[in-house]
Amino acid sequence: MQAETKDLLIRIAWRSFYVLTALVVAAIIYGLSILNYGVIFKYFGKVLGGAVITLELVTIAVILGFFVALPTALMRLSPNPLLRYPAHTFIYFFRGTPLLIQMFFVYYGFAQTDIVRETFLWPIFKQAYWCALFTFVLNTGAYSAEILRGAIQAVPAGEIEAARAFGMSKWTAYRRVILPRAFRIAMPAYGNEIIFMLKGTALASTITLLDLTGVARTVIARTFTSIDVFLVAGLIYVAITYCFLWGWSRIEKRVNAYLSQQP
């Protein structure tokens, strides 16, 4: 980096961040002193129960979302416009609108229409849980499809040509060469998408689900505390995120081991 810029950055950082230090430390000490520990301890088990629902939602959404994403990505790459445009529209809609409105659309709108109410779909869509999950699957499916599309396009052309030179059919080449390579390329972006999904599940609490955020909101409403339980919930979210990131980076290293410099 440039020496001049660096000097300047150091000066800015010194001035602003030491003032901030004093403020932050004071705020933390004051904040910790007014927290309602009775409520926190009493409801901690309940909050952890909410974390289980959150994890359940993310896991199912990401797994099912993958099975939405892969065909969508392949359709998006297809030369046939009849396949390409629907996939494009699906991705554009779900990436261009907020998750919240998608969920309201499904829960308050779609699930209440006659098409759903009078068919076999009703027992499923009358529950907020399945409405939320349905939305999450489509949402993460759209985002992941775009990630997979990028990854498939990033597979080096030489490897695809090599597969063809071996006489592999298109399907065999996809199965043995292109997709395995694309998944490895997509790993970091896919990890990010899973974290965004984890954070997105907090919205399930807006349609009455008792996930981590939902439980925290209920406890706060019941005990008339301010944000004590939210802070605990936040801590759990951050903990889940970093446990996941740690595990994910290990998997990433393992599947990409052939790319690493060390023997």
Next chain:
Amino acid sequence: METVLPYAGLFATGTAITLLVTLAVLPIGICLGLLGAAAKLSGDPVAMAYANFYTTVVRGLPEFLVILIFFMGGQHAVNAIVDMVGYDDFVDFNPFAAGTLALAFMFGAYATEIFRGAILAIPKGQAEAARAFGMSGWLTFRRITLPQVWRLALPGLGNLTLVLMKDSALLSMIGLNEIIRVAGIGAQTTKNTTLFYFVGALLFLLLTFIVTAIQKRLEIKANRGIAQARG
């Protein structure tokens, strides 16, 4: 169409509020991002620890939770302060202020990483050249580094702005009359939920389209002095 038309004015104000929140967050968020990047690159351990803590926490916290914390915590704090002054009534904390601060707080963390990458991407020799011209540190930053940071950070900032606009939808949950809340009001009175939320979604798509177009123009403008590879 006849069902939605009477609500056109309401939808217009909702869209205006969504845009207003986005525009209010951007300057605060960009400043936070520049400060965070300055801290991360300063080499000063305390400042770096701060900036790392900041970006780490924001990355793991759900947007909705952060907004709730800012809104309810802010309300609590405002009332505590007002109590101290001796005013006993309950004071409502403005959801616009709480939401803007919460969104800026999160925008700043992601912008930190973007600015950090952009500053690191500027070749060293340019600052040396500026120094040879006798420019001071601040002048170098203002004339040489900052304009290029802008160019390099634009694509990332554009994406963040799109994310920010979608996150602003969450402010409907703390009572701000933006697009989703307006759609909800219309849906409740007319019982045509699907239609109203669909219109709300279309408005967001329209905003996305506009922001993307602006981003493209800004990028062309920022890159006008750069040689592009032509195929």
